[in-house]
Amino acid sequence: MKMQHSDFIIVGSGLAGITLAHTLHQQGFSFKIISEPQMSRCSMVAAGVYNPVVFYRITKSYLADLVLPYAEQFYKSVETVLNKKLLSPLPLARVMASRNEQELWQKRREEGVGEYLGALLTEPMPSINLSISDGLGIVKNTGALDCASYIEASLDYFKTSYIQEKFDYQSIVFHETNIAYKNYQARQIIFCEGHQISENPFFKNVILKPVKGEILTLKFTEPLPDEVSNYILNKKCYLLPIGNNIYKVGATYNWRELNEWPTPDGLLELEKNIRDITSIPFTILEHRAGVRPAASDRRPILGIHQQKKQLAVFNGLGTKGVMLAPYFANALTGLLCHSTPIHKEVDVARFG
Numbered sequence: 001m002k003m004q005h006s007d008f009i010i011v012g013s014g015l016a017g018i019t020l021a022h023t024l025h026q027q028g029f030s031f032k033i034i035s036e037p038q039m040s041r042c043s044m045v046a047a048g049v050y051n052p053v054v055f056y057r058i059t060k061s062y063l064a065d066l067v068l069p070y071a072e073q074f075y076k077s078v079e080t081v082l083n084k085k086l087l088s089p090l091p092l093a094r095v096m097a098s099r100n101e102q103e104l105w106q107k108r109r110e111e112g113v114g115e116y117l118g119a120l121l122t123e124p125m126p127s128i129n130l131s132i133s134d135g136l137g138i139v140k141n142t143g144a145l146d147c148a149s150y151i152e153a154s155l156d157y158f159k160t161s162y163i164q165e166k167f168d169y170q171s172i173v174f175h176e177t178n179i180a181y182k183n184y185q186a187r188q189i190i191f192c193e194g195h196q197i198s199e200n201p202f203f204k205n206v207i208l209k210p211v212k213g214e215i216l217t218l219k220f221t222e223p224l225p226d227e228v229s230n231y232i233l234n235k236k237c238y239l240l241p242i243g244n245n246i247y248k249v250g251a252t253y254n255w256r257e258l259n260e261w262p263t264p265d266g267l268l269e270l271e272k273n274i275r276d277i278t279s280i281p282f283t284i285l286e287h288r289a290g291v292r293p294a295a296s297d298r299r300p301i302l303g304i305h306q307q308k309k310q311l312a313v314f315n316g317l318g319t320k321g322v323m324l325a326p327y328f329a330n331a332l333t334g335l336l337c338h339s340t341p342i343h344k345e346v347d348v349a350r351f352g
């Protein structure tokens with residue numbers, strides 16, 4: 001069979017692989033995408049929420065000022081290319097867990113996080129079960145990416161470069177300055193396998209701390225009040241309105257059972273969280289699970305293999321794939337194509 005040449009081979013078609021593909025494409029580089037999407041459904045089940053605030057201490061999420069505007073700009077440009085609406089900006093309303101959180105919120109508004117923190121609403125909301133006396137904090141610059149549509153439409157757009165198969169690590173043939181995989185030849189292979197990186201014999205040193213998440217899509221029997229439907233509501237879980245009384249509700253966190261099967265326990269936990277918000281009945285349309293590829297230091301993982309320079313990696317997007325992927329796909333492209341250094345904090349070299 002005739003050898004097909006491209007600049008890169010990308011393994012994986014989740015948020016990492018697809019975002020990297022668009023970035024390389026925008027900059028004029030060619031690639032093949034080799035992916036067996038059933039191996040990890042993480043990006044396909046994600047709610048796609050982006051939010052620059054970490055609620056634990058009400059701090060900015062990692063490099064939020066850089067990665068968030070970059071991501072918004074990036075997804076808008078992809079919307080134009082794919083001719084598809086993917087991004088839905090929507091304010092997020094955080095139900096304060098306590099009086100302490102309310103005080104911290106007010107304090108942080110005057111500090112560095114202030115640009116993202118809106119007013120604290122303390123009006124009673126009798127129409128829902130929220131104990132709102134502690135307040136509702138509005139976060140600005142939030143919204144959601146329709147991750148499944150982003151990936152499906154992108155794979156269709158790149159269909160002549162897409163090979164649907166499980167990558168066989170034993171089939172790589174290393175040459176001096178490039179690499180061959182079956183009848184494909186490229187300068188480098190970039191591995192974007194999410195939590196399945198554990199199967200990659202070349203990056204055994206990369207140890208993730210993956211976390212399983214479960215998520216529901218459900219339909220309420222009647223419209224929820226505006227206080228809920230006009231926001232991404234956050235109280236123990238996200239309630240993301242997607243229209244027609246349908247919401248995505250997620251997600252759970254489980255570090256022990258690292259598989260993609262939805263469980264009765266996950267269902268119970270999410271149902272309980274919904275009941276804490278509203279008593280309006282609902283029907284569950286979908287219950288899904290995925291495994292987030294999180295690093296223990298909660299930083300993305302990118303860079304070139306220490307010994308085999310023809311291999312690179314893009315992983316560790318954790319719980320914030322939507323926000324992090326575009327900025328770091330660009331950083332990796334800079335490294336691979338222009339030798340632009342990347343920050344030590346995200347460099348795969350930190351794993352030794």
Ligand SMILES: Cc1cc2nc3c(=O)[nH]c(=O)nc-3n(C[C@H](O)[C@H](O)[C@H](O)COP(=O)(O)OP(=O)(O)OC[C@H]3O[C@@H](n4cnc5c(N)ncnc54)[C@H](O)[C@@H]3O)c2cc1C
Nearest residue numbers: 012013014015016036040043048049167194213290321322
């Ligand atoms: C329930 C849930 C809700 C979430 N909600 C959000 C959210 O609201 N906002 C947010 O930003 N993030 C969210 N996340 C996290 C987000 O989904 C991840 O950050 C992101 O999907 C990681 O993308 P990835 O491409 O690195 O990995 P993956 O999505 O796992 O993609 C890996 C790809 O590689 C393929 N693959 C792996 N090994 C091979 C192989 N050997 N051969 C061929 N193909 C292979 C897989 O099939 C897959 O296509 C959520 C995650 C879960 C589970």
